[in-house]
Amino acid sequence: MQKLTLLFIFCFSGYLLQAQNQDEATIKKIFDQELTNGKSYQMLEYLATKIGARLSGSPGAAAAVDWTRHTMLDFADSVWLQPVKVPHWVRGAQEIGKVTNSRKRGTIDMSICALGGSVGTGAAGVTANVVEVKNFDELKQLGQRNIQGKIVFFNRPMDATKINTFTAYSGAVDQRASGPSEAAKYGAVGAIIRSMGSTLEDYPHTGGLRYAPNIPQIPAVAISTKDAELLSRLLKEERDLQFYFETHCQTFPDAPSFNVIGEIKGSLHPEEIIVVSGHLDSWDLSQGAHDDGAGCVQAMEVIRLFKAIGYKPLRTIRAVMYMNEENGLRGGIEYAKQSELKKEKHLAAMESDRGGFTPRGFTMSAPENVVAKVKAWKPLLEPFGLTDFDQQGGGADIGPLANQNVPLFGFLPDSQRYFNYHHTKEDTFDKVNQRELEFGAAAMAALTYLIDQHGL
Structure with a gap:
């Protein structure tokens, strides 16, 4: 019996080795x-x-x-x-974004693009004062009194300390996906979302948003990470800053x-x-x-x-x-x-x-x-x-x-x-x-x- 067991182990080991050799060769x-x-x-x-x-x-x-x-x-x-x-969503004509009333710098062009699925502003565009927030809790604390009729600027960057950049993306992308509807709950007329980029760049990142049911759909754009930093600095200096953006996107059947x-x-x-x-x-x-x-x-x-x-x-x-x-x-x-x-x-x-x-x-x-x-x-x-x-x-x-x-x-x-x-x-x-x-x-x-x- 012992000899048969040893023979089985020997044969099985040989089979495994042969299979491993075949796998190595094929790979x-x-x-x-x-x-x-x-x-x-x-x-x-x-x-x-x-x-x-x-x-x-x-x-x-x-x-x-x-x-x-x-x-x-x-x-x-x-x-x-x-x-x-x-x-079937179509972006339409080139988007326009700019700060319109900076006392120090006048009109400042900003690099923006419409978020996928957003409603458009049409030729009239949207002009309003800007309120900057980092998250939905800050938005809630400000409430309708501070947000009604304004553009909400979501400016939470991807976390640079996360080695896995997909983890950093997951930690920031909720503001793009749900931010416009969250802002609309409090009467915002538009939303600007910091691009989901891991470095400072002068071009924006698009991406999909999800409008919540039974909440007004407001136009939403992404802003490049460089211009997000600039806009944030300007808002600290001039609280009454106004922003204009124009988009021509449409959703078809x-x-x-x-x-x-x-x-x-x-x-x-x-x-x-x-x-x-x-x-x-x-x-x-x-x-x-x-x-x-x-x-x-x-x-x-x-x-x-x-x-x-x-x-x-x-x-x-x-x-x-x-x-x-x-x-x-x-x-x-x-x-x-x-x-x-x-x-x-x-x-x-x-x-x-x-x-x-x-x-x-x-x-x-x-x-x-x-x-x-x-x-x-x-x-x-x-x-x-x-x-x-x-x-x-x-x-x-x-x-x-x-x-x-x-x-x-x-x-x-x-x-x-x-x-x-x-x-x-x-x-x-x-x-x-x-x-x-x-x-x-x-x-x-x-x-x-x-x-x-x-x-x-």
Whole structure:
């Protein structure tokens, strides 16, 4: 009996070693292929520079859908469009913002842009005195007596002491999302929101707001971080300062659009689906290169890479390009709804929506046993700089799949530069480093391979 036990241990150990060697060889093959013959950077160049801005409901979004479908036909087993109705908001003519009555400096132009989903001012614009607050508690303390008929200026910066810039963003973004409605409760006629940027810049960051029901909708703009600092200084010197801003944005009826889906069928468990994904829409100010063109081409590249190295997955690998993450999440919600109706079985879902920067690891929103299994793969991934597997989270578009008990994974690149470009005119193709982008695509493919081979 003892000899049989020893023989079993010896054979099993040999099997594990062989499997580990195979995993190491395949992962290296993935990285070698991407770093020498990858197509993610080439695909991003076309998406960002030839198509450009892709706000939901726009001609750019429609062109991106068509390009993505045709591109994936070259390497996916099947490609299809999933219909989804999306918000249709249009920025309109160039916004104007300025201080109008500074006794010391006269009229001062300010760098602003309308927040996504905001109502416009029209040609008359809005002129009023400005009240500066840092948070909603200060707003409440001031009350209607001090706010009625004025513009509320929310000036809470992202916390520079937070190493994770996404944590800093989360700590400041409520003023953009809910600030206009909170200000309107007390009779404000407009809202100015400090841009969600991690450095001092002279260009504003747009982003979505959410109007609360049964509260007047007031126009709202973002102001660059540099001009937010200037406006704050001026208000300390001149309390009766007036601000003028003019916007021409409009919201139209929901528009038809699509999620774009491509997949390669699994050879052993085709009914089990592993999703890799990004969101195809972007804000209208720029090319949307980091947010989220990078994530889209990385997800597409996962299935292209598997075909390129001759890897036949055991499970179905599905690349999903969601529409409308930026101002509605309609694509992610619709995908999860259709998945539930079809009773599809998703083994895992992965999203890349943090830019095309140097990979650090993956976030996870999954049961403890799944987290433990993935962390056991760290020795296979650490040689490629993937060391951080401790943060929670998945992604906005794959979030609705959590209701179906699907483990969620978020691609985790270095975050220090992301909020220099996020939702701004600066989010352009030239800001993306080819090697960093390709490393990210290979990292996603490597984790997808391990999930496919070993399950969760």
